[in-house]
Amino acid sequence: MxxxxxxxxxxxxxxxxxxxxxxxxxxxxxxxxxxxxxxxxxxxxxxxxxxxxxxxxxxxxxxxxxxxxxxxxxxxxxxxxxxxxAGLRRELLGRIAERVQAWSVPVHTAAVFGSLARGEGNTDSDVDLLLVRADDLTGEQSQVWEEQVDALVTAVQAWTGNRAQPYEISVQELRAHVDAGEPIVQSWQREAITLAGRDVTAVLRSVAR
The missing domain is CATH 1.10.10.10 (Winged helix-like DNA-binding domain superfamily/Winged helix DNA-binding domain)
Structure with missing residues (x-):
């Protein structure tokens, strides 16, 4: 799409x-x-x-x-x-939000960024997803988390024909990204659209030192 x-x-x-x-x-x-x-x-x-x-x-x-x-x-x-x-973009964001909000292992923050968030891109563009998970997931929870993410990737491709590109990261890893000044953090700050969990801007602010 x-x-x-x-x-x-x-x-x-x-x-x-x-x-x-x-x-x-x-x-x-x-x-x-x-x-x-x-x-x-x-x-x-x-x-x-x-x-x-x-x-x-x-x-x-x-x-x-x-x-x-x-x-x-x-x-x-x-x-x-x-x-x-005319509402296909809104429908896609709504479907992703609905799917993520129903996860049995809750997401700390879920957002889209990149071309979809900017309202740009083309049929070759990826659907970029930021998925922040809790730091203290158990082994069983980690397995369920991966299954949830895999199912979301499959669903997004079925809905759009585009490849979903999840950027999975824990809260602690997110803090390390912010501390290191990783360029992708600026992309999240500038354009990310929060779909579930805590607002991206608030989370980035809370982990900044």
Whole structure:
């Protein structure tokens, strides 16, 4: 799955990103602004998509002086499908959170970072997971923990087609990473999205000396 534009998994054309932008807005915007938010498309290409979507009735087009403003038509029969496709990134984060929160050996902190957290990436990008475990796991708990992580990796790949890359670390090891100034810590501080357990920022602050 394209982690930057998950909708492309089903709608590989420019229509998908344009619909994703419009689905996340509550007020009409100009075609130029839609193009700016889509980011990787020509203005002419975005305008062609908007014109077609307006002809299909999926979006409303309203002319104001010399500018046409576009907004979603949430009454359209196709709109529920658009909502699902536009919300694929949110759905993925929700599924990971739900899975991790149900673990029998609880996670201290679970988060995503990297391209998924930044809303970037492509079909070759990994789903980067930060999984912080307690320091005092018993032998049996450690085995269950590994089974949980393996099951999550398998599930993420089934959900997305992308490889999950878990970064497993204990609280003590996390403290050592912070003390050593490991570059990956800056990535966690800057972009990580907490999905379960303690907030990443709070945990990093608590282990800093």
């Amino acid at each position: 394209d982690l930057g534009q998950p909708v492309r998994a089903v709608v590989p054309s420019l229509d998908g990103p344009v619909l994703t932008v419009l689905a996340g807005l509550a007020t009409p915007i100009s075609g130029r602004e839609v193009g700016r938010l889509v980011g990787t498309a020509s203005p002419a290409g975005v305008q062609r998509v908007l014109t077609r979507l307006a002809a299909e009735g999926v979006v409303h087009a309203e002319r104001r002086t010399n500018t046409v403003y576009y907004s979603t038509n949430r009454e359209h029969l196709a709109w529920p499908a658009v909502e699902v496709l």
